[in-house]
Amino acid sequence: MAFSDILTFQPRLKVLSSDQAWAIHNAALEILDRxxxxxxxxxxxxxxxxxxxxxxxxxxxxxxxYLVEDALKSAPRxxxxxxxxxxxxxxxxxxxxxxxxxxxxxxxLDLETGERRRCVLQDTANFARLVDGLDNLSFVMSMGxxxxxxxxxxxxxxxxxxxxxxxxxxxxxxxDSGRDIVKIHRIASAVAGGEAALAEKPFLLNYSEAxxxxxxxxxxxxxxxxxxxxxxxxxxPSGSNCGGGAPVTLAGAMAMGIAENLVGLVVHQLxxxxxxxxxxxxxxxxxxxxxxxxxxxxxWSLTQAALADMRDEIYGLPIWSFAGASDSKVMDxxxxxxxxxxxxxxxxxxxxxxxxxxxxEYGSTSSLEMVTMANELVAMSxxxxxxxxxxxxxxxxxxxxxxxxxxxxxxxxxxxxxxxxFMQAQFLPVLLDRTRYDAWLSSGxxxxxxxxNAEAKRILAEHHVEPKPDDVLKEVAxxxx
Amino acid sequence: MNEYESLTQAVIKGDIQxxxxxxxxxxxxxxxxxxxxxxxxxxxxxxxxxxFSTGRIFVPQMLRSxxxxxxxxxxxxPLFQEGDVTTKGTVVIGxxxxxxHDIGKNLVSMMLEGAGFAITDLGVDVxxxxxxxKAQEVGADVVGMSALxxxxxPGMPATIEAxxxxxxxxKVKVIVGGAPVTEKYANExxxxxxxxDAATAVVEVKKLLGIx
Numbered sequence: 212m213a214f215s216d217i218l219t220f221q222p223r224l225k226v227l228s229s230d231q232a233w234a235i236h237n238a239a240l241e242i243l244d245r246x247x248x249x250x251x252x253x254x255x256x257x258x259x260x261x262x263x264x265x266x267x268x269x270x271x272x273x274x275x276x277y278l279v280e281d282a283l284k285s286a287p288r289x290x291x292x293x294x295x296x297x298x299x300x301x302x303x304x305x306x307x308x309x310x311x312x313x314x315x316x317x318x319x320l321d322l323e324t325g326e327r328r329r330c331v332l333q334d335t336a337n338f339a340r341l342v343d344g345l346d347n348l349s350f351v352m353s354m355g356x357x358x359x360x361x362x363x364x365x366x367x368x369x370x371x372x373x374x375x376x377x378x379x380x381x382x383x384x385x386x387d388s389g390r391d392i393v394k395i396h397r398i399a400s401a402v403a404g405g406e407a408a409l410a411e412k413p414f415l416l417n418y419s420e421a422x423x424x425x426x427x428x429x430x431x432x433x434x435x436x437x438x439x440x441x442x443x444x445x446x447x448p449s450g451s452n453c454g455g456g457a458p459v460t461l462a463g464a465m466a467m468g469i470a471e472n473l474v475g476l477v478v479h480q481l482x483x484x485x486x487x488x489x490x491x492x493x494x495x496x497x498x499x500x501x502x503x504x505x506x507x508x509x510x511w512s513l514t515q516a517a518l519a520d521m522r523d524e525i526y527g528l529p530i531w532s533f534a535g536a537s538d539s540k541v542m543d544x545x546x547x548x549x550x551x552x553x554x555x556x557x558x559x560x561x562x563x564x565x566x567x568x569x570x571x572e573y574g575s576t577s578s579l580e581m582v583t584m585a586n587e588l589v590a591m592s593x594x595x596x597x598x599x600x601x602x603x604x605x606x607x608x609x610x611x612x613x614x615x616x617x618x619x620x621x622x623x624x625x626x627x628x629x630x631x632x633f634m635q636a637q638f639l640p641v642l643l644d645r646t647r648y649d650a651w652l653s654s655g656x657x658x659x660x661x662x663x664n665a666e667a668k669r670i671l672a673e674h675h676v677e678p679k680p681d682d683v684l685k686e687v688a689x690x691x692x
Numbered sequence: 693m694n695e696y697e698s699l700t701q702a703v704i705k706g707d708i709q710x711x712x713x714x715x716x717x718x719x720x721x722x723x724x725x726x727x728x729x730x731x732x733x734x735x736x737x738x739x740x741x742x743x744f745s746t747g748r749i750f751v752p753q754m755l756r757s758x759x760x761x762x763x764x765x766x767x768x769x770p771l772f773q774e775g776d777v778t779t780k781g782t783v784v785i786g787x788x789x790x791x792x793h794d795i796g797k798n799l800v801s802m803m804l805e806g807a808g809f810a811i812t813d814l815g816v817d818v819x820x821x822x823x824x825x826k827a828q829e830v831g832a833d834v835v836g837m838s839a840l841x842x843x844x845x846p847g848m849p850a851t852i853e854a855x856x857x858x859x860x861x862x863k864v865k866v867i868v869g870g871a872p873v874t875e876k877y878a879n880e881x882x883x884x885x886x887x888x889d890a891a892t893a894v895v896e897v898k899k900l901l902g903i904x
Contacts, residue, residue: 356842499750
């Protein structure tokens with residue numbers, strides 16, 4: 212066998228056996244068939260009854276497992292997101308991992324003062340522009356819950372408009388209900404060049420949440436049906452966190468969260484057969500002292516790795532997950548440790564669309580510095596996951612011979628092989644500091660937070676985002692009114 | 693040594709069976725029900741609250757103690773004359789209109805109840821007039837509002853306006869909380885108090901009512 216024929220093994224994390232995966236899946240089906248779920252949306256309720264669900268009174272329905280099987284068959288196994296210029300950007304399918312920010316933080320760390328303050332629209336603009344300029348982040352979310360929107364009920368439309376103006380990468384967006392999602396869809400259609408063009412090359416994905424346990428309110432299902440009909444990709448994770456929205460044990464919380472997701476999938480596929488649905492619940496933990504939902508806990512990383520195993524074993528659909536976030540209030544060692552833990556494990560398990568990068572304070576505070584740091588941690592993880600190519604070039608026996616048996620003073624550092632390969636062979640950090648002590652000291656003895664601050668400022672000042680055409684910007688203004 | 697020490701310890705441990713049998717024992721022995729409540733049950737919950745605040749116990753342990761207290765209350769409640777039972781105050785609580793999230797609000801309810809307050813929980817998606825009507829009906833000392841979504845937060849000032857319009861605002865203390873709610877926001881909408889979590893909510897309500 213020639214060396215070039217050796218495939219590179221890429222390390223992959225597996226946390227469930229096949230038996231475990233099927234047992235959780237079967238428990239989810241049993242939840243739907245025996246306990247049921249509360250569907251408060253009238254149209255969806257009737258549609259589910261017509262499809263074969265059984266009424267259990269007071270909006271409650273019970274679902275036979277064949278409806279789930281049908282929906283799993285018709286949902287596409289790959290979701291392709293385009294950027295806002297119509298170029299293929301993210302193939303959400305087995306093996307591909309894409310990272311991006313999150314939404315709805317109440318506070319942000321001010322880039323100038325470091326102060327934790329309420330988010331404003333300009334923050335959403337800054338996060339969008341920063342992500343647009345970072346190589347290892349693939350999609351934009353609003354990050355903040357701006358307090359300065361002129362019309363509170365249109366908060367998500369304003370946030371969406373800021374992302375349109377400040378980035379060209381794909382957008383994962385939030386909407387409140389069927390009311391504002393229509394406005395967002397109008398803006399997105401203008402960007403894509405019409406509704407049909409948007410459906411064909413979607414650059415956006417909606418994030419909506421059912422309410423755990425097992426509750427599907429009107430305003431959530433409105434968005435689900437809207438996206439199914441318009442072929443806008445959507446995910447519908449619920450807050451099935453351990454001990455809060457769901458049982459405290461990971462298996463039960465996963466089963467319930469998956470059951471909730473399956474209800475969403477069935478409604479979605481009945482409303483728009485073959486429309487794209489990104490699978491996966493949010494199974495974090497409720498902290499038993501503070502009652503916050505943790506963003507730095509190992510449990511969430513474990514449950515999403517388990518979900519990735521279930522995807523491989525059962526569902527075949529691309530999955531939604533989180534990484535690069537922390538419960539720490541500042542970007543300190545805890546933030547770095549927690550961010551890296553979730554980033555590397557989410558990549559090792561091949562989670563597909565990975566959001567919440569840059570969260571601090573269990574998702575209540577966002578930080579441009581944290582996003583900037585996470586960008587480098589994603590690169591570091593990607594290097595690791597890419598594995599070790601083994602072939603004639605990388606085994607480098609010729610180089611070894613040249614240096615070992617060469618003239619006095621021969622060294623690898625001088626060898627052509629090093630010059631030709633070092634950029635691929637090594638991970639070359641930008642922000643993680645390896646300078647010698649004196650150099651570090653004389654350049655200001657800055658810690659990672661300060662270096663990320665400077666880098667975020669640099670990108671915000673220098674990164675050019677191709678502006679949208681005037682007619683698109685006019686439509687944005689018209690929708691905002 | 694507390695004369696109800698065995699009951700107090702059972703509530704602190706969350707041993708429902710033991711606490712219930714201890715309560716029956718004191719009742720059968722002819723103990724005064726108000727003193728069982730004050731010296732046995734509420735004293736226990738004060739310790740539980742203290743243990744929780746200082747990080748010695750976790751939420752499920754605190755809630756088990758609250759549940760234990762409720763079971764004991766079920767025994768002694770019928771023994772009070774109508775209107776005889778003294779509570780630390782009456783709280784009307786709910787998640788504001790448009791918002792269907794209730795975990796945080798439920799925690800606050802449980803903790804306030806454990807601390808000796810009478811709670812009327814209006815549930816979720818509660819419109820302003822329902823807060824007003826119920827506060828009037830039960831003679832509330834405190835109105836507590838929760839919201840998880842920033843888009844539903846305006847339900848808080850709307851309720852405060854309704855309380856003002858009905859003349860109740862001066863008579864009750866309004867406390868707000870929930871993920872997007874901040875102290876600054878609470879001040880802006882003229883709420884009397886704000887709490888970032890359930891344990892603080894109890895402290896804040898006590899403070900608002902001048903209870904040590």
